[in-house]
Amino acid sequence: MMLELYGHPFSSYTWKALIALYASETPFAFRMLGPDEPENGARVAAASPLGKFPLLIDGDAEVFEATSIIEHLWLHYPGAAHLLPADPVRAAHVRMIDRVFDNYVMGPMQAVVDEHLPGGGMDPARIAKARANLERTYVWLERWLENYTPGEDISLIECAAAPSLFYADWVLPIPASYPRLAAYRAYLLALSPVARCVEDARPYRPFFPLGAPDRD
Numbered sequence: 001m002m003l004e005l006y007g008h009p010f011s012s013y014t015w016k017a018l019i020a021l022y023a024s025e026t027p028f029a030f031r032m033l034g035p036d037e038p039e040n041g042a043r044v045a046a047a048s049p050l051g052k053f054p055l056l057i058d059g060d061a062e063v064f065e066a067t068s069i070i071e072h073l074w075l076h077y078p079g080a081a082h083l084l085p086a087d088p089v090r091a092a093h094v095r096m097i098d099r100v101f102d103n104y105v106m107g108p109m110q111a112v113v114d115e116h117l118p119g120g121g122m123d124p125a126r127i128a129k130a131r132a133n134l135e136r137t138y139v140w141l142e143r144w145l146e147n148y149t150p151g152e153d154i155s156l157i158e159c160a161a162a163p164s165l166f167y168a169d170w171v172l173p174i175p176a177s178y179p180r181l182a183a184y185r186a187y188l189l190a191l192s193p194v195a196r197c198v199e200d201a202r203p204y205r206p207f208f209p210l211g212a213p214d215r216d
Contacts, residue, residue, distance in 0.1 A: 003028040003077075005069075006044050007054035010204035012106060012163035015197045016066040017054045019162060022193035023154035024079030067098055070156055082153040094156050097144075101160035104137040109168040116209035134172045138181055145180035154193060162188040166198070170213055189216065 005021065005028050007014030021028050031040045033053060045051035048064040056063040056072060063072045074083040085091045111130035114120050150158060165174075165185045174182045188194050198216065205212035 001059050004031050004057040005029070005054055006031040006033060006040055006057070008033045008204075009197070009200040010207065011053065012110075012167055013066040014054045015163035015166075015194075015201070016159050017056065017069045018197055019154065019159045019191075019193045020070045020073050020081070020083055020156075022196060023081035023159075024073055024077060024083065025081075026073060026077045026079050067095075067102070067156070067160070070159055074156075080153075081155075082151070083156050083159070085155075097157050098160045100137070100141075101157070101164045104140075105134065105161075105164040105168050108134040108137070109164065109171045112171045113167075113209055120209075131172050134168060138172075138174060138178050141184075142178040142181050145184055150184075150187065154191060158188060158191065158194075162191070162194045163197070166194075166216065170208065171210060 003021075003026065005014075005017055007017065007030070009032075018030075031037070031043075033040050033044065043057075044053050044055045047055050047062045052064065054064070054066055054069060056069045058072065058076070061072070063069050070083055073079070084094055108130040112127055112134075115122055115127050115130075161184070165181075165188060168174075169185060174185060176182070189198060
């Protein structure tokens with residue numbers, strides 16, 4: 001039975017799972033979420049505590065949370081990409097950096113976006129705090145990149161970094177004072193699996209609450 005991934009092309013966490021699937025060259029069927037596919041939304045709603053996506057269906061297994069989906073792929077469908085190191089110590093470090101991108105880049109980026117959604121409240125204090133946290137993370141990542149060189153294969157790090165930095169730069173453009181981080185974002189967007197996500201999401205850019213920039 002072919003794998004099924006439920007998600008939306010404009011969703012950063014859907015990207016995260018898609019990048020892993022594309023990089024590992026794993027066959028799957030994409031199940032679009034939207035008003036025209038209520039049955040897909042119902043499947044997602046029933047699968048996890050808060051009914052969030054992406055959701056991977058593998059036979060009888062329902063796997064939610066993008067990181068867990070990537071772990072599942074690495075264990076059962078390793079394919080062409082080395083998503084996680086075989087060495088458990090190195091794998092633990094990769095998982096830690098995955099958390100950095102999800103919690104400290106994607107998290108504050110999403111907080112700013114949420115404030116700009118209809119009914120979001122536009123709380124200036126919350127927006128300022130989220131932007132400050134994002135800037136602080138940019139500083140940390142610029143230092144981290146002094147000693148990080150991406151491998152030949154896309155790993156869990158790239159799966160997490162690409163969507164989070166793509167959208168974070170829309171919310172708080174990476175300053176010229178962080179050249180390593182800017183270069184890393186450009187490197188990520190040039191990767192074939194990431195570029196595919198960027199193109200598939202392009203029709204939905206008008207829905208970005210802050211207004212999508214005329215670039216990327």
